Amino acid sequence: MQQKKSETFATRFGFIAAGIGMAVGTGNVWRFPRVTAANGGGAFLIALTVAMFVYAIPLLLAEMAIARKTRLGTIGAMRDFMGKKFTWVGGWLALVALGVMFYYSVVAGWTIKYLVLSLQGTFSGPDITPEVTESIWLTFLDTPVQTILFHGVSMLFGAIVIYKGVTAGIEKVTKIMVPTLFVLLTLVMIRGVTLPGAADGLVFLFTPNLEVLLGSRVWLEAFTQAAWSTGAGWALLMTYAVYTKDEEDLSVNCFIIGFGDVLVGLIAAMAILPTVYSLSPTIEAAQAAMGSGNNGLIFVYLSALFARMPGGTIVAVIFFLALAFAALSSLLSMIEVGVLNLMDAGWERGKATIYVCVAGFLVGVPSAYSINFLDNQDWVWGVGLLISGLLISVAIMKYGVEKVRNEDINHAHSDMVIGPWWSFMIRIFPAVFAVIFGWWTWQSIGWYPGEWWKPFEVFTPGTMFFQWGVGAIILIALNDKMANWIRPGTFDLEAQSQASMKKEG
Amino acid sequence: MTPGSIVFMILILGLYGGGFAFFMNKAFGAKK
Numbered sequence: 063m064q065q066k067k068s069e070t071f072a073t074r075f076g077f078i079a080a081g082i083g084m085a086v087g088t089g090n091v092w093r094f095p096r097v098t099a100a101n102g103g104g105a106f107l108i109a110l111t112v113a114m115f116v117y118a119i120p121l122l123l124a125e126m127a128i129a130r131k132t133r134l135g136t137i138g139a140m141r142d143f144m145g146k147k148f149t150w151v152g153g154w155l156a157l158v159a160l161g162v163m164f165y166y167s168v169v170a171g172w173t174i175k176y177l178v179l180s181l182q183g184t185f186s187g188p189d190i191t192p193e194v195t196e197s198i199w200l201t202f203l204d205t206p207v208q209t210i211l212f213h214g215v216s217m218l219f220g221a222i223v224i225y226k227g228v229t230a231g232i233e234k235v236t237k238i239m240v241p242t243l244f245v246l247l248t249l250v251m252i253r254g255v256t257l258p259g260a261a262d263g264l265v266f267l268f269t270p271n272l273e274v275l276l277g278s279r280v281w282l283e284a285f286t287q288a289a290w291s292t293g294a295g296w297a298l299l300m301t302y303a304v305y306t307k308d309e310e311d312l313s314v315n316c317f318i319i320g321f322g323d324v325l326v327g328l329i330a331a332m333a334i335l336p337t338v339y340s341l342s343p344t345i346e347a348a349q350a351a352m353g354s355g356n357n358g359l360i361f362v363y364l365s366a367l368f369a370r371m372p373g374g375t376i377v378a379v380i381f382f383l384a385l386a387f388a389a390l391s392s393l394l395s396m397i398e399v400g401v402l403n404l405m406d407a408g409w410e411r412g413k414a415t416i417y418v419c420v421a422g423f424l425v426g427v428p429s430a431y432s433i434n435f436l437d438n439q440d441w442v443w444g445v446g447l448l449i450s451g452l453l454i455s456v457a458i459m460k461y462g463v464e465k466v467r468n469e470d471i472n473h474a475h476s477d478m479v480i481g482p483w484w485s486f487m488i489r490i491f492p493a494v495f496a497v498i499f500g501w502w503t504w505q506s507i508g509w510y511p512g513e514w515w516k517p518f519e520v521f522t523p524g525t526m527f528f529q530w531g532v533g534a535i536i537l538i539a540l541n542d543k544m545a546n547w548i549r550p551g552t553f554d555l556e557a558q559s560q561a562s563m564k565k566e567g
Numbered sequence: 568m569t570p571g572s573i574v575f576m577i578l579i580l581g582l583y584g585g586g587f588a589f590f591m592n593k594a595f596g597a598k599k
Binding site for chain 2: 111311328
């Protein structure tokens with residue numbers, strides 16, 4: 063018997079808000095401005111625009127098409143879309159998304175902690191220097207009770223929302239969080255661009271140094287940013303799209319989510335860069351802030367700069383609230399990946415939510431305890447997401463790229479026709495993947511000369527391949543079990559092939 | 568800011584801000 067999902071997003075805006083909430087995360091706020099500044103400002107934005115159309119949007123559309131056809135979570139979707147012996151592919155998508163969830167909840171916890179600190183007025187007064195904020199940050203990281211507590215708070219928030227279901231939970235919450243996030247970041251941006259000397263930051267952001275485009279680094283960084291920021295290939299949008307109505311458009315929704323994601327990054331960059339360049343005592347200090355990594359930029363430098371900003375106490379609260387909203391709305395989609403797969407196996411939503419969130423909390427504890435462990439997980443599953451993208455493109459090619467475009471993307475209720483460019487991008491995806499994946503692997507070999515193979519270092523290729531290998535072996539071994547474990551969906555490739563063979567016979 | 572930066576800023580914000588608004592209008596604007 064084939065079943066359809068009983069839960070659906072009640073409104074189109076609800077799905078779009080959830081989709082933007084999924085895509086917009088901490089990476090938009092702390093990675094986008096930093097990577098843009100480090101890669102030629104305007105030149106990076108040009109490369110990112112290309113990456114959006116070559117990588118992110120085609121993959122997001124592919125995810126939605128698979129979800130709409132199968133109406134199942136990742137495991138069942140790949141079983142029915144690729145064939146039973148490829149069920150492990152869906153297991154891989156879930157493994158990587160959950161691998162990210164385990165440490166992302168810790169990161170979301172940091173943002174809540176800093177929201178609390180800003181509410182307490184910590185980032186105000188002349189004594190707040192980068193040395194002081196660095197000490198606050200390191201003390202927090204070295205206090206496991208705190209990091210674990212705030213990890214628990216973010217997972218509890220996710221559990222409550224997901225427990226309530228799609229309409230009463232995800233849709234209701236993201237419909238509030240996402241527009242609020244836009245407004246909050248815009249307020250911080252207005253404060254940033256009206257500071258004296260803010261133009262220096264804007265010049266840095268919007269000067270198109272076109273010669274930078276002749277180098278390879280800007281392109282690789284842009285494609286990586288497009289993949290990590292939009293969530294393309296993570297199977298998060300695939301999970302949410304299962305709950306859309308049959309008459310729901312895919313193409314316009316996908317463009318709204320993709321453009322919305324970059325727009326938030328641009329607003330964040332226009333908030334952060336002018337602030338850093340305006341309030342830093344010297345240009346060297348501003349460059350040190352921009353080069354201090356994600357955590358250093360936000361939790362050390364920006365926190366200190368809020369103290370120098372007129373009205374900075376309030377701006378800090380607004381900024382960290384926006385950051386927390388960005389993190390938590392993404393966390394929801396990761397939890398839902400696990401919950402939907404368990405529901406496909408016949409579990410009740412409530413039970414599935416409790417199991418996923420309790421497991422998420424427990425497995426996330428090592429990342430809350432050790433920043434090295436978190437960095438390792440970020441490395442392993444962050445790069446693993448690129449493989450997930452590759453597998454989704456392969457799934458589409460196996461089924462038939464044109465068939466998906468004509469039957470599933472350009473359906474009767476589409477608001478916009480997607481042309482053959484999409485099919486072309488999906489077909490070249492493996493080559494794009496090979497370049498980006500090869501670049502990251504090559505870079506990491508250089509970070510550990512002679513020791514790149516070691517499986518227990520933080521950023522080695524060895525640790526990636528070791529953890530992926532263990533995961534993939536287990537999933538392939540459990541392939542048939544997983545295939546039988548999930549209930550039937552709305553589409554079955556093998557049943558359809560047999561039926562058409564009978565017809566022809 | 569240089570004229571080049573200003574023009575580029577308008578182009579990029581126009582592309583993403585305008586693009587976002589265009590698709591939102593396509594999704595939620597008055598249907599014929």
